[in-house]
Amino acid sequence: xTQHAIIKTAEIRSIRWDDDYVIYNQLSGDTHLLDGISGxxxxxxxxxxxxRTELLKKLNELLEVPSELEMENYLDDFIxxxxxxxxxxxx
Amino acid sequence: MSxxxxxxxxxTKEEADVQKRRRFIKVAGVxxxxxxxxxxxxxxxQAQPCLSQQISGNMSQIGQGSCESGMSPLEWKGPNQxxxxxxxxxxxxxxGPTTDKIDxxxxxxxxxxxxxxxxxxxxxxxxxxxxTYKWYGTNFIYGILTTTERxxxxxxxxSDGTSIMTEVMVTNPDPNPAGSPNxxxxxxxxxxxxxxxxxxxxxxxxxxxxxxxxxxxxxSDYTGGTTFIAAFxxxxxxxxxxxxxxxxxxxxxxANKLNAYRVTAMLNASYDAPAINYVLTVxxxxxxxxxxxxxxxxxxxxxxxxxSTWLNRD
Numbered sequence: 398x399t400q401h402a403i404i405k406t407a408e409i410r411s412i413r414w415d416d417d418y419v420i421y422n423q424l425s426g427d428t429h430l431l432d433g434i435s436g437x438x439x440x441x442x443x444x445x446x447x448x449r450t451e452l453l454k455k456l457n458e459l460l461e462v463p464s465e466l467e468m469e470n471y472l473d474d475f476i477x478x479x480x481x482x483x484x485x486x487x488x
Numbered sequence: 489m490s491x492x493x494x495x496x497x498x499x500t501k502e503e504a505d506v507q508k509r510r511r512f513i514k515v516a517g518v519x520x521x522x523x524x525x526x527x528x529x530x531x532x533x534q535a536q537p538c539l540s541q542q543i544s545g546n547m548s549q550i551g552q553g554s555c556e557s558g559m560s561p562l563e564w565k566g567p568n569q570x571x572x573x574x575x576x577x578x579x580x581x582x583x584g585p586t587t588d589k590i591d592x593x594x595x596x597x598x599x600x601x602x603x604x605x606x607x608x609x610x611x612x613x614x615x616x617x618x619x620t621y622k623w624y625g626t627n628f629i630y631g632i633l634t635t636t637e638r639x640x641x642x643x644x645x646x647s648d649g650t651s652i653m654t655e656v657m658v659t660n661p662d663p664n665p666a667g668s669p670n671x672x673x674x675x676x677x678x679x680x681x682x683x684x685x686x687x688x689x690x691x692x693x694x695x696x697x698x699x700x701x702x703x704x705x706x707x708s709d710y711t712g713g714t715t716f717i718a719a720f721x722x723x724x725x726x727x728x729x730x731x732x733x734x735x736x737x738x739x740x741x742x743a744n745k746l747n748a749y750r751v752t753a754m755l756n757a758s759y760d761a762p763a764i765n766y767v768l769t770v771x772x773x774x775x776x777x778x779x780x781x782x783x784x785x786x787x788x789x790x791x792x793x794x795x796s797t798w799l800n801r802d
Contacts, residue, residue: 408784423783423784424783424784427525428525429523429524429525430523430524430525431521431522431523432521432522432523434521435521435522435523471521474521475521478521478523479521479523482523482525
């Protein structure tokens with residue numbers, strides 16, 4: 398995926414309980430329970446599509462002592478996992 | 489519990505509280521994303537919808553629960569112009585054969601007649617068979633095939649008793665002079681010619697033949713069938729089959745082509761012999777096909793999306 402690729406979510410509805418997020422995908426009808434970090438990122442993407450760089454910046458805001466390598470690995474995993482689930486679309 | 493809607497207005501107290509909670513979840517390090525999925529499942533235990541898999545581009549994934557592509561419009565259209573019957577049909581009913589005799593004096597025009605027509609006597613026998621078919625694996629009626637075999641033994645001009653060997657067209661089926669034969673029913677515009685002539689009645693264009701062996705019927709030789717509005721609850725009153733028939737025309741317009749795709753998707757979603765894990769359920773086909781759609785359409789447009797569900801085959 399290039400740095401200029403745009404990442405956006407499917408049509409979702411979300412509810413947050415403490416640090417957990419429940420995301421409902423309106424297209425597939427699937428319901429997902431997400432950890433706090435993933436939930437924040439998905440909700441941010443539901444408000445506006447972002448590039449990978451912008452998403453990385455968002456992730457940085459959520460982490461107290463962010464390690465660049467940790468963030469890159471997390472983001473790769475996040476994008477791959479949620480794209481497979483149909484929650485993310487990359488253009 | 490609250491439903492967090494995206495908000496773009498200036499900060500309110502509620503938004504400030506939300507931000508405070510968001511900062512609270514900052515962590516020193518982070519493991520892999522944690523996600524548990526409760527997959528959507530039909531209350532009636534049908535094949536699991538796999539729209540999310542299709543959207544993610546994993547149509548090629550195989551294994552339990554994976555999406556399956558549907559059949560293409562050509563495969564559902566039925567008999568093609570080459571006469572090859574691709575589609576499986578189930579015969580629903582057969583009426584006939586019924587035999588109708590005609591021995592009738594009418595007025596008709598033909599090659600050597602007056603412009604207004606001459607009075608002639610037609611002796612003919614018609615054998616009609618009506619078969620109704622539905623698409624195999626669905627409850628939708630494909631159409632009705634009406635085969636009419638006519639054997640006209642004689643056509644005679646009343647005025648001079650000459651035999652008419654060219655085709656005649658009836659202009660007045662009931663001049664009904666006293667004492668003339670009047671057996672059977674003929675309608676104005678009906679054509680007769682001495683000899684055996686058969687047709688798929690109602691076909692458009694009309695398919696006719698002479699001899700015993702009929703040509704393999706094609707899509708346009710059928711009439712009727714389940715209408716679009718009966719299947720979808722809205723839209724055209726034309727039979728579903730007709731939209732597929734229109735695909736024979738290389739210049740088919742985009743509206744008819746889109747309706748053909750809607751029909752194809754409906755047939756795929758309805759197929760149950762055995763049921764396939766098609767991308768869309770029947771309700772989803774109705775929803776995306778509505779104008780305007782009552783659920784979001786993945787991708788750019790409905791036509792492109794529907795074609796992708798049968799892997800873009802014709």
